[in-house]
Amino acid sequence: MVIFYTLFLFLTILFNVSNGEYKFQTKYINVPIDHFSFVKNDVYKMRYLVNDSYWQSGGPIFFYTGNEGPIDVFAQNTGFLWEIAPKFNAYIVFAEHRYYGESLPFGNTSFSSPEKLGYLNSPQALADYAYLIKNIQEDLSQKNEGWRSKVIAFGGSYGGMLSAWMRLKYPGSVYGALASSAPIFEFNGLTKCDKFNQVLASVFQTADYEPFCVTNIKKTWSTIRELTNNDDGKSWLSSTLKLCNPLKSSGDVKKLIDWLKDVYANLAMVNYPYPTSFLAPLPAYPVKAFCEKLSREYNGKPLIQELTKALSVYTNYTGTTKCVNINSTSSNVDETAWDYQACTEMIMPMCVQENKMFESSPWNFTQYAEDCFKQFGVKPSRDDLAIIEYGGRDATYTNVIFTNGLLDPWSSGGFWPSTSTAYAILIPNAAHHLELRASNANDPNEVVYARKQIQDIISAWITPYSKFK
Structure with a gap:
């Protein structure tokens, strides 16, 4: 379970793959x-x-x-x-x-x-x-x-x-x-729970020279849910997105949606003016490169097909990825250890209110605590330790x-x-x-x-x- 956006996921997160320049x-x-x-x-x-x-x-x-x-x-x-x-x-x-x-x-x-x-x-x-x-x-x-x-x-x-x-x-x-x-x-x-996603959406809006990228992303959430109402739809979506593990349940669909949100957060965080390779091999200004793939209005299955092309900026920029693993958003960040910290002392409420890119989603501390218990056997009782x-x-x-x-x-x-x-x-x-x-x-x-x-x-x-x- 990816509990938290990879900063920090982290990473965090931070940098391009080492070239061995610095000695220690x-x-x-x-x-x-x-x-x-x-x-x-x-x-x-x-x-x-x-x-x-x-x-x-x-x-x-x-x-x-x-x-x-x-x-x-x-x-x-x-x-x-x-x-x-x-x-x-x-x-x-x-x-x-x-x-x-x-x-x-x-x-x-x-x-x-x-x-x-x-x-x-x-x-x-x-x-x-x-x-x-x-x-x-x-x-x-x-x-x-x-x-x-x-x-x-x-x-x-x-x-x-x-x-x-x-x-x-x-x-x-x-x-x-x-x-x-x-x-x-x-x-x-200390900070309103929707501020992170407001800034995130603004990054994509800034890179979206045609007014379609953000609105297309917004439509994908309902499109994914509609397509996955039956097994044929789950199979089609799994094949189109080239997922390593096919979608089988509503839990798998939720995992996909959470993974997509994490990818968008990662793209914004590492939206650097030159190519980097830490979270994934990426071009310069990867948000712009992503949005260029969604520069027209799309609906239904064509929307998902174009989304797949846009996601390849993050998942397959080198052209060597055989399938997409939605259980992780980066190989260079220890998501298990960070998820534990995010479940205990580093609880940072995230929600969506009015947003051009994301569906409305309230912060639900009770559900968050239950998810933590399922993963780690610990259930936070408060969110103000830090x-x-x-x-x-x-x-x-x-x-x-x-x-x-x-x-x-x-x-x-x-x-x-x-x-x-x-x-x-x-x-x-x-x-x-x-x-x-x-x-x-x-x-x-x-x-x-x-x-x-x-x-x-x-x-x-x-x-x-x-x-x-």
Whole structure:
């Protein structure tokens, strides 16, 4: 079951497939499975990556707060951090989030029971990072002649939330943070549940130079339901969409509809001005490429046939995909672990009210909790844990840079305007954490300028405490 749009699904989500450009050492550290009680004193091996080739004694530590995927993928694809590290003589660290990649507290049995999954949450992950930072600082201090390097946290999406929360919860560990595309307000009562889908629809409308793409998508929902009222219709639709597993039940049809919504969210998030390959191999501006396939008015079966061609931008851009798997929207994001977090502490209500692209759909917490119980054996009883833990809109952030692309659906829950202690940088014509990626000749001017602003702010933080001032 795909409970949540892949940000975060994540991913999140983040980047193009590595080309092996960035080099690092892989290290491990034993950290407590449970930082907050003395009942379980076991430890697990947490993976982290380091690069000291730019570092000079007195330089800062650039610390990436890993999110919902293997940390080496993020390390190879957070180009902005690597590009500015030489300027600051920075020591680079990429820390892997518990229960993702190789950092499994209970090895291959980490997902086998609610008892073992219970240690998968952001407070435990932040404590892991604080523990690691302390050890790294102590190690560098010996080479630093006692100088304690300042730490700047970096993160995108859920990782951006973590970087902001590190500064909030562990100000003694992290001096400043860049929280890129971090929807820290995408929780119940902080942001209206339909805002995400409003922004998502606007991205497709912006790319739709002819007024048909969005309206065609809107018609597909009822068309799919009408076609799947009988077995022949299910068979035809399965064959037309080239599904790996044919539709057999109403549950399968619901899964297809949820998968389509996730695909549209992913297309918007990675609507970058150049080809990428992280969530899937995609062309530049994939939303535009998708909408070009639906540039005329269609109805009935012809609509589904044209939709199939449009979806191939996401599912088969390379022409090598034999069938479409609607059980997953990306191979580079650990959807199981993230779905668990989305079922417990990271519950972000999603609904649709008046929308040109989606059917109306209320937020149903009761049904959401039931779906969580079916998948994980846990049933959330409340949806405000993250607000209580991190303060919601009442939290006071200091030395945090929040960046949001205005073509990113997750900007709906982003932080702005700036305050006296935190920066909010809004980036027109930018998708999900585009500014955190490596520089590209096709980057919009707004992204180039945002990167310069970020560097200037970090320099102002670092310079008073640097040996190189």
